Amino acid sequence: MKYILTMITALIGGCMISLLFSVIPLSELTDNTVLAQQSETISDTVRWERPRFSERKNERHQLVERGIQNKGVTDPTVLEAMRQVPRHLFVPKQYQSYAYQNRPLPIGYNQTISQPYIVAYMTQMLNLEAGEKVLEIGTGSGYQAAVLSELTSNVFTIEIVEPLGQQAKSRFDSLGYSTIKTKIGDGYKGWSKHAPFDAIILTAAPEEIPQPLIEQLAPGGVLVAPVGRAGKVQMLTKVTKDQNGKVEIQKKLPVRFVPMMGGPDENGSEVDE
Numbered sequence: 134m135k136y137i138l139t140m141i142t143a144l145i146g147g148c149m150i151s152l153l154f155s156v157i158p159l160s161e162l163t164d165n166t167v168l169a170q171q172s173e174t175i176s177d178t179v180r181w182e183r184p185r186f187s188e189r190k191n192e193r194h195q196l197v198e199r200g201i202q203n204k205g206v207t208d209p210t211v212l213e214a215m216r217q218v219p220r221h222l223f224v225p226k227q228y229q230s231y232a233y234q235n236r237p238l239p240i241g242y243n244q245t246i247s248q249p250y251i252v253a254y255m256t257q258m259l260n261l262e263a264g265e266k267v268l269e270i271g272t273g274s275g276y277q278a279a280v281l282s283e284l285t286s287n288v289f290t291i292e293i294v295e296p297l298g299q300q301a302k303s304r305f306d307s308l309g310y311s312t313i314k315t316k317i318g319d320g321y322k323g324w325s326k327h328a329p330f331d332a333i334i335l336t337a338a339p340e341e342i343p344q345p346l347i348e349q350l351a352p353g354g355v356l357v358a359p360v361g362r363a364g365k366v367q368m369l370t371k372v373t374k375d376q377n378g379k380v381e382i383q384k385k386l387p388v389r390f391v392p393m394m395g396g397p398d399e400n401g402s403e404v405d406e
Contacts, residue, residue: 179263181286184309186219192233193219196249200235206253210261214283215253220246222308223276240274242294244391247336251369251388252277258357258371258385259332261285266327268349270320270358271336271393275301278313281334286312289327291320293394319395323349330354337393338367352376363392 197215206212221232224246228238237245256277261267261284269278272292278301281288290313292298298317305313316324320335321343329351335342335358342358350356354374361367368384375381 179286181312182309183217183283185217186222188219189221189233190216193217196233196235197253201250201253204250204254206250206257208257210284211253211257211280214256214280215249217283218276218279219308220249220276223274223279223304240297242297244273244294244297246274246276247390252280255334255357255369256280256284259334259355261332265331266329266351267332267334268324268327268330268346269334269336270323270346272298272301272315273336275304275310275313277334277336279305279308279310282310282313288313289316289324289330290314291316291318291324293317293319321345321393321395321397325349332356333358335359335393336390338363338388338390339393342370342372343397347372347374347380350374352378359388359390 193216197212201215202212221229224232224238224240231238233249235249237248240246259267259281261281263285264287265285266287266289267281267285269281269288269290272278272290274297275290278288278290290301292301292315295317298315302315305311305315314327320337321339323333323343323345325345328349330349331351331354333346333350333354333356335346335356338359338361340360340362342356342360346356350372352374353376356372356374358370358372359367360370366387366389369386369388371383371385373381373383
């Protein structure tokens with residue numbers, strides 16, 4: 134076995150004295166060095182710029198502590214994302230004073246921005262890792278997509294209401310969320326150009342989970358959606374697909390979302406941004 138001897142030679146009293154400090158197997162040192170290099174390389178590949186905002190920072194932190202963390206959301210990356218994204222910049226001006234109350238708010242066109250706790254809970258269900266691809270159906274004001282972009286740089290989001298989609302795109306550009314890819318179109322059909330996705334999240338409720346979305350979910354992926362009829366209590370549902378393509382469905386908790394628009398028989402222009 135080859136060894137590396139770590140020695141220090143010093144001049145003491147006119148004599149050269151060598152001190153032996155450690156004996157390390159060369160193979161062990163090499164293995165550890167390779168692992169460290171691999172770790173650094175992986176980390177380097179998933180770095181991206183995320184905007185930061187000081188305005189109303191304390192309110193965001195209080196919301197996370199009192200309205201999200203205390204309710205069972207424990208993923209530190211999700212909690213940090215909720216601390217960083219400025220919700221007040223994703224709601225109309227007349228509702229900005231209510232932005233850090235734990236409740237949904239109107240954003241126009243009969244749509245809403247979800248309750249922060251639900252945003253965090255659904256995000257945690259996705260179990261996202263940096264670098265994974267996530268598809269959001271229902272951009273709305275863009276708040277959920279901004280939260281997702283704190284966890285991964287590969288965020289794709291679709292909005293069927295054109296004015297909302299255009300406003301969200303402009304908001305991403307002005308606030309610095311440059312890694313989010315947007316599309317105006319029918320989310321029922323997904324975004325096959327960029328499939329498969331490691332995670333898919335729906336922010337509006339279909340009566341049944343669209344089959345195209347299940348097909349665009351990667352093996353090992355997770356889909357989270359509120360499912361049920363409009364005006365009724367829906368069930369927040371988690372769909373997982375194993376490596377063989379088998380799908381498992383779990384119902385988590387009752388929620389109430391706006392109904393999902395679009396569907397298999399609806400056509401319309403779609404714009405990729």
